[in-house]
Amino acid sequence: MYIGLLSYSIAAVFFLVLLGILLTDRRQDKPSRKYLLLATFVSILWAISAVFQSGLVEILSVYQILEVLRNLFWQQFLLLVLGRAVTADTEPPIIQRSKILLYIIAAVMVALILDRHLTRILPVISNNIDLLLVGYLAQTVTVLVLLEQMLRNTRQGMMWAVKFFSLGLGGIYAYDFYLYSEAMLFQHVDIMLWQSRGLINALMVPVIGIAISRHPEWSSGIFISRHVVFHTTTLLGGGIYLLVVGLGGYYVRSYGGGWGVVAQTLFMFGAMIILALLLFSESLRAKLRVLINKHFFHYKYDYRDEWLRFIYVLSSFDETIPLPIRTIQAIAQIIESPGGMLWMKRDNNIYIPVARWNIPAVYDSEKSDTDFIKFMEQHDWIINLDEFEWNPGVYRSRGFFSLPEWLRGMQNAWLVMPLILQGKMLGFVILSHARNRRHNFNWEDIDLLKIACRQAASYLSQHEAAQALSEARRFDNFNRLSTYMVHDLKNMIAQLSLIVSNAAKHKKNPLFVDDVICTIENSVSKMNRLLSNLKDDVRGSEEKEDIELCGLIRREVDNRKRAGNTPNIALHCIDDHVIANANHDRLASVISHIIQNAQDATPVSGNISIKLHKDINHAIIEIEDTGHGMDDDFIRTRLFRPFETTKGKSGMGIGVFEAREFLQRLGGDIEVESEVGQGTLFRLHLPLLLEK
Numbered sequence: 097m098y099i100g101l102l103s104y105s106i107a108a109v110f111f112l113v114l115l116g117i118l119l120t121d122r123r124q125d126k127p128s129r130k131y132l133l134l135a136t137f138v139s140i141l142w143a144i145s146a147v148f149q150s151g152l153v154e155i156l157s158v159y160q161i162l163e164v165l166r167n168l169f170w171q172q173f174l175l176l177v178l179g180r181a182v183t184a185d186t187e188p189p190i191i192q193r194s195k196i197l198l199y200i201i202a203a204v205m206v207a208l209i210l211d212r213h214l215t216r217i218l219p220v221i222s223n224n225i226d227l228l229l230v231g232y233l234a235q236t237v238t239v240l241v242l243l244e245q246m247l248r249n250t251r252q253g254m255m256w257a258v259k260f261f262s263l264g265l266g267g268i269y270a271y272d273f274y275l276y277s278e279a280m281l282f283q284h285v286d287i288m289l290w291q292s293r294g295l296i297n298a299l300m301v302p303v304i305g306i307a308i309s310r311h312p313e314w315s316s317g318i319f320i321s322r323h324v325v326f327h328t329t330t331l332l333g334g335g336i337y338l339l340v341v342g343l344g345g346y347y348v349r350s351y352g353g354g355w356g357v358v359a360q361t362l363f364m365f366g367a368m369i370i371l372a373l374l375l376f377s378e379s380l381r382a383k384l385r386v387l388i389n390k391h392f393f394h395y396k397y398d399y400r401d402e403w404l405r406f407i408y409v410l411s412s413f414d415e416t417i418p419l420p421i422r423t424i425q426a427i428a429q430i431i432e433s434p435g436g437m438l439w440m441k442r443d444n445n446i447y448i449p450v451a452r453w454n455i456p457a458v459y460d461s462e463k464s465d466t467d468f469i470k471f472m473e474q475h476d477w478i479i480n481l482d483e484f485e486w487n488p489g490v491y492r493s494r495g496f497f498s499l500p501e502w503l504r505g506m507q508n509a510w511l512v513m514p515l516i517l518q519g520k521m522l523g524f525v526i527l528s529h530a531r532n533r534r535h536n537f538n539w540e541d542i543d544l545l546k547i548a549c550r551q552a553a554s555y556l557s558q559h560e561a562a563q564a565l566s567e568a569r570r571f572d573n574f575n576r577l578s579t580y581m582v583h584d585l586k587n588m589i590a591q592l593s594l595i596v597s598n599a600a601k602h603k604k605n606p607l608f609v610d611d612v613i614c615t616i617e618n619s620v621s622k623m624n625r626l627l628s629n630l631k632d633d634v635r636g637s638e639e640k641e642d643i644e645l646c647g648l649i650r651r652e653v654d655n656r657k658r659a660g661n662t663p664n665i666a667l668h669c670i671d672d673h674v675i676a677n678a679n680h681d682r683l684a685s686v687i688s689h690i691i692q693n694a695q696d697a698t699p700v701s702g703n704i705s706i707k708l709h710k711d712i713n714h715a716i717i718e719i720e721d722t723g724h725g726m727d728d729d730f731i732r733t734r735l736f737r738p739f740e741t742t743k744g745k746s747g748m749g750i751g752v753f754e755a756r757e758f759l760q761r762l763g764g765d766i767e768v769e770s771e772v773g774q775g776t777l778f779r780l781h782l783p784l785l786l787e788k
Contacts, residue, residue, distance in 0.1 A: 100150030103294030108143035110301040111136055117305060131173035132308070135166065139297075142166045146294060160209045160228065167235035168202045170265065174242035198238065205231040233276040239269045261307030267300040397544060402430060406548055410555055419559045420451030423552045424525060428453070430548060431541060433510070433527040440523035440556070447523065455528055460502040468503075471496040472514040473521040478542055479512040511537075513545055515553035522553045585626075588619045618655070625681040642785055643683060645674045645715055646708055652688045653706070662700045665691065670709040676782040682758055683782075689751040690719050690778050697723030697776065710784055714764065717780040726770040735768065755780075 115136045118129070142162040149159045175191050175198075208227055247262045275293060279285040409426040410419075417425075424436040435454030439447045445464040449457070462469060471477060475494060484491055484499065491497070503509065503526070510529040515522045595612050602608035628639075646669035653665050676683070694704050702722040709716055726735065738753045756766045763783045770776040 098150075099288075100291035100294065101147055103291055103298075104143045104146035104150060105294070107294040107297040107301070108140055108147065110298040111140045111143055114301050114305050114308075115140060118308070128173065128176050131169055131176055135169035135173050138162060138166045138169050143294065143297065150291070157209050161206055163232065164202050164205045164209070164235070167232070167239065168198060170239055170269075171198050171235065171242065174239065174246060178242065178246055198235075201231065201234065205235075229276055229279050233273070233280065236269050236272045236276060240266065240273065243269075258307065260303050264300040264303030264305075264307060267303070268297055271296045397430075397540060399544070402544065406430065406551070410552060418451070419555065421453050423556060424451060424453045424527075427513070427525055427545065427548055427552060428527055430544060431511075431527070431537075432530045434530075435508075435528040437526045438523060439526070440560075441521065450523075455526075456507070458502055458506065460500075462500060462502075466500070467496060467498070468500050469521065472512070472524060473516070476514060476516050476546065478514075478545060480537060481509055481512070483537075511545075513549050515549050515556065517550070517553040517557050522557055525549065525552075585623075588622060591615055592619060622681070640677050640679055642675050642677055643680055645676055645717065645782075646672070648680070648684060649687060649706060649708060649717065652684055652691060655688065656691055656695065662695065663698055663702050663704060665695075666703070666705045668705065668707045670707060674708055674710050674715045675785040676715050676762075677785045678762055678782065686755040686758055686780075687717065687719075689755060690780070693751065694719055694721035694723065694776070694778075697721060697725075699723070702775075713784055715782045715784045717782070718777060719780070720775065720777040722775040725772045725774050725776055726768075727772050731768050731770060 115133070118133055118136060142159070142165075145155055145159040145162050148155050172195060175195055178191065205228060208231070243262050243266050247258060271293060275285065275289050278289065406426050406429075409422055409429065412422065414422070420438045420440075424438050428434070428436045436452070437449055437455050437458065438451040439462070440450045441447050441464065447462040447464065447469065449460070452458075471491075471494065472479065477494075479491075481499070481503075488497075503512070506526070508528045509526055511525075511527045513525045513527070515524055592615070595615060598608070599612075646667075649669075650667060653667055656665065691704070691706070698704055698721040704719070704721045707718040707720075709718075736753055736756055752766075759765055759780060759782065764781040767779040767781070768776065769779070
C-alpha cells in the first residue's frame with residue numbers, strides 16, 4: 097500500500113511542476129497548448145486518485161474514469177498536432193473521424209465503469225475478458241501509434257525536439273501496454289507492476305518537459321523566472337498540502353468511530369477553506385516571494401520585470417487616476433507597500449502634500465530650509481523610519497537629528513524617498529509599511545527605489561511643465577486678444593471721433609442724429625461682443641454660427657461708407673447663398689480690416705472691388721484695390737509679422753497677422769498678390785459649409 101502511495105504521490109508532484117511551467121507560457125492560446133494543459137491537468141488528478149486508491153480511500157470508479165480521460169486528452173493532443181501538420185486551416189476528415197471515434201470509445205468505457213451490469217450485453221466476451229482492460233489496452237495502443245506517426249512525419253530539423261517528447265510519453269504508454277497485456281494474459285493486474293507505474297510516470301515527466309521547452313509550437317523557450325518559481329512553488333505546496341490533508345482525512349475516518357465519515361467531511365471541507373484563504377493572502381504571498389528570492393536567486397529582484405511594471409503604471413493613461421497618484425502606486429508596488437503620499441515643492445519654496453493613496457490626509461507643510469529637507473536633498477538619502485528609531489547614529493553622523501512633528505504623527509509610515517532631478521529635490525514620497533512587516537530592507541531595495549524615484553521625478557517635472565505651459569498659453573491668448581481688442585477699439589474710436597468733429601456742423605440735422613445713434617449703438621454692440629470673445633478665448637472656446645457671407649460683406653461695406661471712408665467699394669456676389677461657419681464678429685473684423693487697408697492705400701480717384709464666389713470646398717473673398725501696392729520682399733518677410741506696419745504711429749501692425757491666424761484656425765488661409773504702383777489683391781479662403 098505504502099509503495100503505491102509514495103509512487104503516485106511523486107508522479108502527482110512531477111506532473112504538477114510540468115503544469116506550472118506550462119501555465120507560465122505567456123503566448124496566445126493555441127489549440128495544441130489547450131489540450132496539452134488538459135492532458136497534464138487530468139494526469140495530476142489521475143495520479144492523486146491513484147494515491148487515494150493505494151489504500152487511503154476506495155475510489156476505484158473515480159480512478160478508472162480519470163485514467164480514461166487522461167488517455168483521451170493525450171490522444172486528442174497528438175491528433176491535433178498531426179492534423180496541423182497536414183493543414184493549418186482545417187482538420188482533415190480522417191482526423192475529425194478519429195477524434196469522434198476516440199470520444200465514443202471513452203464514453204463507452206465510462207459507462208462500463210459507472211454500471212458494471214452493462215457488460216451483460218456481450219455475455220460471451222465479458223465472461224472471459226474484462227472489457228475495461230480491452231479498452232485501456234486499445235487507448236494505450238492508439239497513443240503509441242499516434243506517437244509513431246508524429247515521429248515518422250517530423251522533419252529532420254525538428255527531430256531534436258520531438259524525439260524527447262516521443263521518448264517521454266512513449267515510455268509512459270509502453271509501460272502501460274506491458275501492464276495491461278500482462279493483465280489480459282493472467283486476468284488480473286499485477287499489484288507490484290501497478291505500484292511501480294507511478295514512479296515510471298515521474299521518471300518520464302522531465303523528458304516531456306525538455307521536449308516542451310524545445311518545440312516551437314508548444315513553447316517559445318522556457319526559462320526559470322521568479323514568476324515560474326513562485327507559481328510552481330505555490331502549486332507544489334498546494335499539492336503537498338492536499339496529499340497531507342487526504343492522509344489526515346483517512347486517519348480521521350479510520351479512528352472516528354461512528355462519527356468517522358462526518359468528521360472526515362468536516363476536516364476536508366475546513367482544510368479546503370484554509371487553503372483558499374492562504375492562497376488569497378497577500379501577506380503570505382509576500383513572505384513566500386521573500387523566501388524564494390532569498391534561497392533560490394542571487395538577487396532579490398527581477399529588474400527587467402520590475403522596471404517594465406514600474407514604467408507601465410507610471411506612463412499608463414487613466415483619467416480617473418492622475419499622475420501624482422500613479423507615481424505613488426508605481427513606487428509602492430516595488431516593495432509591496434499598500435499606501436503612500438506625495439509631497440511637491442511650490443514656488444514659495446515650501447513642500448506640500450499634493451496626492452495620497454490609501455493613507456490618511458496630512459494638512460501640513462515643510463519649508464525647504466529645514467534639516468529634514470536639506471538632508472534628503474544633499475545626500476539623496478532614503479530615510480527608513482524604523483532604522484531611525486533603533487539606529488539613529490547612522491543619521492546623526494550625517495547631521496540629521498530629528499524628524500518633523502507631522503511625520504512622527506503619521507501612523508504606519510515607513511520610508512521617505514526624495515525625488516531628485518538635476519541635483520534639486522522636486523518633492524518626496526512617503527510609503528506605508530510593506531505587507532510583509534519582516535521585509536529585509538537592504539541595498540537592493542535602496543538602489544532600485546532611488547532610480548525609480550529619479551524616473552518618477554522626471555515624469556512629474558514634465559507633467560508640471562506641461563501644466564505651466566498650458567497656463568502660459570491661456571495667458572498668451574488673453575494678451576493676444578487684448579491686443580486685438582485695442583486694434584478694434586482704435587477703429588471704433590476713429591468712428592466716434594469723426595462724429596464728434598462733425599457734431600458742431602450737423603447736430604441739428606435729423607439724419608445726422610440718426611446716423612450718430614446708429615453708429616454709437618453699433619460701437620456698443622461691438623464692445624460687448626469683444627468682451628464676450630475675450631472670455632471665450634481665455635476658456636479656449638469660441639462661439640460659431642452659420643454666416644451668409646454676401647450679407648456680412650455688404651454690411652461691412654455699408655459701415656465703411658457710413659464712416660465716410662473713400663474711395664467707394666463695388667461688391668459683386670457671383671455665387672448666391674455662400675455660407676461659412678465661424679465666429680461672426682471675428683470674421684466681420686477681419687473683412688473690415690482688409691477693406692480699411694485697401695481704402696487707406698488707395699487714392700480717392702482709385703477703385704476697390706470685392707468679389708465673392710466659391711469652389712468645391714471653399715468660399716473665396718477677393719478684395720482688390722488700385723493703391724500703391726507692396727513689393728515681394730515686404731509680403732514675404734514683413735506683411736504677416738505682428739507689430740510690423742507701414743502706417744507709422746497710427747498703425748499697430750496686427751490686423752493682417754490676426755486675419756491669417758483666424759482663417760488658418762478655421763482651416764482657411766490668405767493669399768496676397770501685389771505690385772508696387774499697381775495695387776493689391778487679398779484672396780481670403782474659408783471652408784465652405786456644404787449643404788446636407
